[in-house]
Amino acid sequence: MSVDGGAQRLKTEADEPGWEVDPDDDWGVAVVATVGRQLRLRREAVGMRAAELGAATGYGEDLIYKIESGKRIPRPEFLDKADEVLGARGLLSAMKEDVAKVRYPKKVRDLADVEAKAVEIGAYVCNSISGLLQTPEHARAAFESRQPPYPQAEVERLVAARVARQSVFERDPAPSLGFVLEEALLRRPLGGTMVWRGQLERLLEVGRLRNVTLQVMPTHVEVHPGLDGKIELLKFVDGTATGRSDGAFNGRPVTDPRQVHILELRYGTIRAQALPPRESLAFIEQLLGET
Template identity: 70%
Template structure:
């Protein structure tokens, strides 16, 4: 790509008030550094390999700068690492607010229970599988949007490495495991990832077979997160309008359904054998 024409970063979600405030402050700091160095926006853009319009959008808080943008700016302006250090702020607002909020809840949860239907749950997905899912969305996402969502989804996987480790239980519909999203190799790597995670001591992975005559999950997916202070939040596609709930009575309904789903699914050991058989069929 020609010098001065690179895309500086990602668009700001107009409904993300917190993100807008953070980027406005960041933009003011970047502009102050540039003016202190006595550089015009056009010359600064050429120096770091971005167009003047991109520079003004970043400084105006209208664009989330890429990490390399900040690193180049740090070097050109002689900031001694102070501008590069702003990458932590941009990382906080790079992902959509709803994704950040979900990641925060998952990061604090002591227990996470998930029943997924048509799609393998985001915490279990490989990067290639997640990318294939986003690429098939309609209306179609642009490339930057796809990579932003994939990065956000992969960042959430840090929940598996937390200490102390949370209790994580997953139930997946058989159909979601048989659909070769992204092609055979992407599908195989996804199945191998499920086997890898199923062997973790704090993870329970189960498969809901398609031949079950009695199924408590016909109303759709369920997710329940419990926290150390005794509070919890849950959501189900087919209950309470699909909105998150924290009322103990409503949570009890979701927990009851989820418990029945787990009882009706294959055991963790049977589920591991099931996934291994799928791999053997490819």
């Protein structure tokens, strides 16, 4: 890629919505402020003006000032380029991981941190495809359907955060993952035919992984313990566990072994009533063929 082409790509990415700093996220504000301060100190140390740094990285002068003042989240590619241009010897590039997390809402970061530590995750979902299973296109359609509408910048933040959580599939050793989805969810073509085909294909891809169990709850099952809402269970290497259910304990996360055991019983019953994994994948394949 040419220098001009790379600069143009960086500028296009920099102008994307969803890179504003959430003023209510104290940790995120602190991280971006620290990065901005280091960027300004390095720039001034080498005697470079903001406009010159912008020209070298493909960012506008005003955007450089926004980053330095902690009002804009820099993209990882920008930090790499700025590190190279300013001779920071990895100081700016080293901040990429924390900066990338800032873009995601705090509650999503907290959830991702817990999921990253779990050795076993089980989820029954009744109203939507589990966020860990959604394609970016499906997630975007879901967020854009909310009322009142989210600003487009917020939609992009939420989609990026949801996709980032799916790094759980890349862990080694891989955790044990189990999902039970309602049949009705698999018949609603959210986002249109092509988006929905992509989502069904993603379910089949994930469902065939050795560490994943994917099941479908048939609509003809009249009664099961998940009618009050979704159930989530996470177990950790030290033997502890946490869980949450819309229909139990006021929807709050619980860690007390007795309360977790109640959710385990409910989830276990749901799995027993759902289609077995092989039949579930065959059912999704059939839906895909009909789409």
